[in-house]
Amino acid sequence: MRLVIARCSVDYIGRLRAHLPLAVRLLMVKADGSVLIHSDGGSYKPLNWMSPPATLRVTAPSDDDAETGVIETWNVQSAKTDDKLVISIYERFSETSHDLGVDPGLIKDGVEADLQRLLAEQITKLGEGFTLIRREYMTAIGPVDILARDASGTTVAVELKRRGDIDGVEQLTRYLELLNRDPLLAPVKGVFAAQQIKPQARVLANDRGIECLTLDYDAMRGVDDSESRLF
Incomplete structure (x- = not known):
C-alpha cells in the first residue's frame, strides 16, 4: 500500500463528473489497483475513488501546468469503463509504502x-x-x-x-x-x-x-x- 499526503485537486471524469478543489489530502494506492482520496473528516469514507482494476500513470507537468504550480499529475484509468480520475498534485508532504501481505479477513462474531x-x-x-x-x-x-x-x-x-x-x-x-x-x-x-x-x-x-x-x-x-x- 502506498500512502501520500499532498496538496492536490481531483477531477472525476466519466458517467458522472465531480471536482475536489485544492486542499491537503491523503492519497491511498492499494495493491489491488484501487485509488482512494481521503480528507481528515467525513468518517471512514473516501471523498472520491477509483475501484479496481485500474491503471495509474504519473506524468510530469506540462509548461502550462508548471505555471499553475502542479508538480505532477496522476491519471487513474478504469480498466472496465471510460471513467478516469485525474489528481493534480501541487505539493507533497510525505510518502510511505508498506507491504501488508494477505489479510485473513474479518472474523465475525x-x-x-x-x-x-x-x-x-x-x-x-x-x-x-x-x-x-x-x-x-x-x-x-x-x-x-x-x-x-x-x-x-x-x-x-x-x-x-x-x-x-x-x-x-x-x-x-x-x-x-x-x-x-x-x-x-x-x-x-x-x-x-x-x-x-x-x-x-x-x-x-x-x-x-x-x-x-x-x-x-x-x-x-x-x-x-x-x-x-x-x-
Missing part, C-alpha cells in the same frame, strides 16, 4: 456468525435446489461468507450482514469481480443477505444484478414461529 452458520445449514432459504459449496470461501481480498450452487448449477456468492448498507453491497461487488475471473467458478451471481437492508443498498444491489434476501434470525434459530404470528 455474534449475530453475523450465527446467520452464516444457520444459512449454511438452511441453504434452501436461498431457493429450492440450492446446495452449499462451503462457508468462508477464501479469496485474495478476504473470505466470502457462503459459496453455493443454485438448482441450475450456477455458482452463487452470499454476503451476510446484520444490517445491510451500501458498503456491504460494494464488498460483495468486489468479491464477484474477483470470483468471475476464475473459469472454474464463473459465472458467479451474488446474493446480499441481512436482517435489515437499507433502501439505498437494495437499489444499488438491484442495479448491479445482485439479489437481496431478508433473513428472520429468530425464525432461523427456531425461537419464533412466524406462521403463528397475528401480525
Whole structure:
C-alpha cells in the first residue's frame, strides 16, 4: 500500500463528473489497483475513488501546468469503463509504502456468525435446489461468507450482514469481480443477505444484478414461529 499526503485537486471524469478543489489530502494506492482520496473528516469514507482494476500513470507537468504550480499529475484509468480520475498534485508532504501481505479477513462474531452458520445449514432459504459449496470461501481480498450452487448449477456468492448498507453491497461487488475471473467458478451471481437492508443498498444491489434476501434470525434459530404470528 502506498500512502501520500499532498496538496492536490481531483477531477472525476466519466458517467458522472465531480471536482475536489485544492486542499491537503491523503492519497491511498492499494495493491489491488484501487485509488482512494481521503480528507481528515467525513468518517471512514473516501471523498472520491477509483475501484479496481485500474491503471495509474504519473506524468510530469506540462509548461502550462508548471505555471499553475502542479508538480505532477496522476491519471487513474478504469480498466472496465471510460471513467478516469485525474489528481493534480501541487505539493507533497510525505510518502510511505508498506507491504501488508494477505489479510485473513474479518472474523465475525455474534449475530453475523450465527446467520452464516444457520444459512449454511438452511441453504434452501436461498431457493429450492440450492446446495452449499462451503462457508468462508477464501479469496485474495478476504473470505466470502457462503459459496453455493443454485438448482441450475450456477455458482452463487452470499454476503451476510446484520444490517445491510451500501458498503456491504460494494464488498460483495468486489468479491464477484474477483470470483468471475476464475473459469472454474464463473459465472458467479451474488446474493446480499441481512436482517435489515437499507433502501439505498437494495437499489444499488438491484442495479448491479445482485439479489437481496431478508433473513428472520429468530425464525432461523427456531425461537419464533412466524406462521403463528397475528401480525
